[in-house]
Amino acid sequence: MARALYIHWPFCLKKCPYCDFNSHVRDEVDHAAWQRALIADMRHEAALAGGEPLASIFFGGGTPSLMPPALVDGLLAEAERLWGFADDVEITLEANPSSVEAAAFGDLARAGVNRVSLGLQALDDAALRFLGRLHDVAEGLDALAVAQRHFARVSFDLIYARPNQSVAAWERELERALGFGTGHLSLYQLTIEPNTRFATDVRQGRFDPLDDDPAAELFEVTRALTANAGLPAYEISNHARPNEQSRHNLAYWRYQDCCGIGPGAHGRRGGAATMRHRKPENWLSAVVEHGHGLREETSLSPSTAASEALLMGLRLAEGVPLAEIATRFGIEPARLIDPQRREMLAQLGFIRDEGERLAVTPRGMPVLDAILGELVHPELVAA
Ligand SMILES: C[S@@+](CC[C@H](N)C(=O)[O-])C[C@H]1O[C@@H](n2cnc3c(N)ncnc32)[C@H](O)[C@@H]1O
Ligand code: SF4
Known part of the structure; x- marks a missing residue:
C-alpha cells in the first residue's frame, strides 16, 4: 500500500x-x-x-x-x-x-x-x-x-x-x-x-x-x-x-512505497521495483495498448531492497534505523553494515553510531559516496 x-x-x-x-x-x-x-x-x-x-x-x-x-x-x-x-x-x-x-x-x-x-x-x-x-x-x-x-x-x-x-x-x-x-x-x-x-x-x-x-x-x-x-x-x-x-x-x-506514473517514473510497490517506459511516445502507446505504461516490474531480493534502503536513508541527516531495516528484510545487522568499517568510520568521525540508528555526520556528508561504498556490506551490494 x-x-x-x-x-x-x-x-x-x-x-x-x-x-x-x-x-x-x-x-x-x-x-x-x-x-x-x-x-x-x-x-x-x-x-x-x-x-x-x-x-x-x-x-x-x-x-x-x-x-x-x-x-x-x-x-x-x-x-x-x-x-x-x-x-x-x-x-x-x-x-x-x-x-x-x-x-x-x-x-x-x-x-x-x-x-x-x-x-x-x-x-x-x-x-x-x-x-x-x-x-x-x-x-x-x-x-x-x-x-x-x-x-x-x-x-x-x-x-x-x-x-x-x-x-x-x-x-x-x-x-x-x-x-x-x-x-x-x-x-x-x-x-x-x-x-x-x-x-x-x-x-x-x-x-x-x-x-x-x-x-x-x-x-x-x-x-x-x-x-x-x-x-x-x-x-x-x-x-x-x-x-x-x-x-x-x-x-x-525513508524507503516507503511510492507509486510512480507517467514516462520513466520509478516506483516501489510491495517489494518490487516498477519502471515505466521512458520515451514519452513509447509510454503513451503502451498505455493505449495495455492500459498502463509499465515496462518492467522486478521483484527485489531482501538484500537488494535492504541495500537500497541504506543507500537512500544515509543521505538523510537523521540516518537509518538499522534494527528496523534488519527486521523488515530479515537480515542480521552485521550483514547489513560491515562491522569493522562501521567502527573505523565512527572513530574517524564520519558516521554517528547510535546502535539502533546510524547517520553520516556533517563531516562525512561531503564524501558521502565514498562512505556509502565503504559502509554498506559488500555482500549485500553484490547480492
Ligand atoms: C527535475 S529538475 C527540474 C525542475 C524544473 N524543470 C526546472 O528546471 O526548474 C530538478 C532540479 O534538479 C537540479 N538539477 C538538474 N540537473 C542538475 C545537474 N546536472 N547538476 C545539479 N543540479 C541539477 C536543478 O536544480 C533542477 O531544478
Ligand atoms: S531540461 Fe527541463 S527538467 Fe531539465 S532542468 Fe531544464 S527545464 Fe528542468
Missing part, C-alpha cells in the same frame, strides 16, 4: 545543457490524450497499491508547470477518487519561474496544489545564461513572489559550484536566497552528467568544472549559512525549517 504518488510530466520548452532528467522538447502535446493516459496509468497502480489515503503527491519533470491547470485538476480529482487524501495531504508541483507559468499559479492552487518547488537555479544573470535558462533573475524573482502569494509552502532550487564561482560570490547569493523567507531550499552542486551538452563542453575544453576542493568549501558554506538561518540540511542537498521538509521526498528516502 502506497501513501505517495509521483506523476511525471516529461515536457520542457528547452533542454538545459546540464540536465539528464527524462525531459523532452516537443512542438505539440495532445493534452486530452495525456490526461486520459495518465488517468489510466494511475488506475492501474491504484488497483495494485490502493487502500490507504495518499499523504503526498508530487508532479515532477520535465516541467509540470506547463501542464494546463485543468489537467492537474483532473488528475487530482481522480487520485482522490481512487485513494482518498489524508487530511493534510501534501501536493507539490515543480515549476519553472517564467511569467507565463506564474500566471497559472492561482489556478494550480485552486486545483489543489499546496506546495511549489521553483527552479530558480541562480540569482545571477550571467550564471542563468551559462545554465541555458530561459528566465533572468528579475523574472525568476517575480515568479517567486507570485508563488509565495498563492501557495502555503514554497521551495526553490539553486545550482552552485558553477565554474569559477568564488566563496564570497556564493555567500552573497545564498544570503539573498535565504532572505526571501521560504521554508525550504534545494541546493545542488553542479554535476556534469554523461550525455549532456555540458559533458561535451567539458570534453572539448569549453569550460572546466570547479575542482573538488573549492566545491567542498562551497558545500561547507552552504551548510553553515542555511543552519544559521534556521533551515539546516535534512538531506545532502535539501534544507528546511522544522516541519517544512518535503514529506514526499522523505517517504522516498
Whole structure:
C-alpha cells in the first residue's frame, strides 16, 4: 500500500545543457490524450497499491508547470477518487519561474496544489545564461513572489559550484536566497552528467568544472549559512525549517512505497521495483495498448531492497534505523553494515553510531559516496 504518488510530466520548452532528467522538447502535446493516459496509468497502480489515503503527491519533470491547470485538476480529482487524501495531504508541483507559468499559479492552487518547488537555479544573470535558462533573475524573482502569494509552502532550487564561482560570490547569493523567507531550499552542486551538452563542453575544453576542493568549501558554506538561518540540511542537498521538509521526498528516502506514473517514473510497490517506459511516445502507446505504461516490474531480493534502503536513508541527516531495516528484510545487522568499517568510520568521525540508528555526520556528508561504498556490506551490494 502506497501513501505517495509521483506523476511525471516529461515536457520542457528547452533542454538545459546540464540536465539528464527524462525531459523532452516537443512542438505539440495532445493534452486530452495525456490526461486520459495518465488517468489510466494511475488506475492501474491504484488497483495494485490502493487502500490507504495518499499523504503526498508530487508532479515532477520535465516541467509540470506547463501542464494546463485543468489537467492537474483532473488528475487530482481522480487520485482522490481512487485513494482518498489524508487530511493534510501534501501536493507539490515543480515549476519553472517564467511569467507565463506564474500566471497559472492561482489556478494550480485552486486545483489543489499546496506546495511549489521553483527552479530558480541562480540569482545571477550571467550564471542563468551559462545554465541555458530561459528566465533572468528579475523574472525568476517575480515568479517567486507570485508563488509565495498563492501557495502555503514554497521551495526553490539553486545550482552552485558553477565554474569559477568564488566563496564570497556564493555567500552573497545564498544570503539573498535565504532572505526571501521560504521554508525550504534545494541546493545542488553542479554535476556534469554523461550525455549532456555540458559533458561535451567539458570534453572539448569549453569550460572546466570547479575542482573538488573549492566545491567542498562551497558545500561547507552552504551548510553553515542555511543552519544559521534556521533551515539546516535534512538531506545532502535539501534544507528546511522544522516541519517544512518535503514529506514526499522523505517517504522516498525513508524507503516507503511510492507509486510512480507517467514516462520513466520509478516506483516501489510491495517489494518490487516498477519502471515505466521512458520515451514519452513509447509510454503513451503502451498505455493505449495495455492500459498502463509499465515496462518492467522486478521483484527485489531482501538484500537488494535492504541495500537500497541504506543507500537512500544515509543521505538523510537523521540516518537509518538499522534494527528496523534488519527486521523488515530479515537480515542480521552485521550483514547489513560491515562491522569493522562501521567502527573505523565512527572513530574517524564520519558516521554517528547510535546502535539502533546510524547517520553520516556533517563531516562525512561531503564524501558521502565514498562512505556509502565503504559502509554498506559488500555482500549485500553484490547480492
Ligand atoms: C527535475 S529538475 C527540474 C525542475 C524544473 N524543470 C526546472 O528546471 O526548474 C530538478 C532540479 O534538479 C537540479 N538539477 C538538474 N540537473 C542538475 C545537474 N546536472 N547538476 C545539479 N543540479 C541539477 C536543478 O536544480 C533542477 O531544478
Ligand atoms: S532542468 Fe528542468 S527545464 Fe531544464 S531540461 Fe531539465 S527538467 Fe527541463
